[in-house]
């Protein structure tokens with residue numbers, strides 16, 4: 173990103189409120205993410221986690237408040253234009269084309285920086301300049317795939333790959349866009365015991381590199397405590413607590429928000 177001024181904060185959510193009809197799904201939520209850190213968004217069902225994720229990715233437009241990527245206000249921008257400001261995301265249900273190879277899917281992720289043609293069909297109409305871009309995109313895609321242990325799978329169709337490998341391909345696709353801010357939507361969901369440590373390690377490595385800020389929505393509190401620098405706990409659209417994971421999860425209000433519904437159910441059953 174040569175020469176461009178990059179703000180210390182890659183993602184800033186300022187005073188965001190979202191109303192769906194009469195329901196306030198988010199009320200005055202603020203957060204900042206720095207490169208090399210992971211912000212975890214947690215909270216019980218219906219707390220507003222997905223809505224906040226959707227506000228950052230541009231799927232939901234906030235009623236009030238703003239989203240900034242590298243200091244640029246992107247609140248009015250549709251999702252596909254946010255990639256130009258360094259935003260990339262993974263999907264809980266994966267965003268892969270099953271009929272394409274792993275490499276072709278990862279190449280799709282490089283399109284943020286250069287308009288890449290990925291099909292054999294369009295190869296013959298490419299100019300020499302775009303052929304050079306294609307070569308660079310392939311190199312970038314293969315480099316990311318190598319880091320994620322996917323080189324041996326590069327020419328296999330997504331439909332032939334086990335779920336855990338597909339999840340890593342989705343991660344490689346998101347990373348191939350060279351993001352500054354990466355949204356991770358339940359990246360451990362559906363992974364087996366052998367695949368989970370690998371995903372943890374990948375997130376650790378990205379964090380250690382120090383150039384990408386991550387936002388993680390995840391239900392597994394062990395993962396959240398282990399991977400996140402900071403937690404933002406939502407409950408019924410309101411920020412209940414923020415801070416380092418262990419102290420935040422120990423707060424009585426947070427415990428009540430999580431255990432409250434269970435305790436209420438138990439009281440009902442025993443009444």
Ligand SMILES: Nc1ncnc2c1ncn2[C@@H]1O[C@H](COP(=O)(O)OP(=O)(O)OP(=O)(O)O)[C@@H](O)[C@H]1O
Pocket residue numbers: 192195197215216217218219220221222223224
């Ligand atoms: N498009 C929508 N229209 C109306 N209400 C919505 C919409 N999307 C979400 N909501 C409501 O907003 C609130 C927050 O929902 P959200 O999906 O963000 O919660 P969540 O924390 O992601 O929950 P879960 O953990 O169950 O996925 C809920 O009451 C939900 O019913």
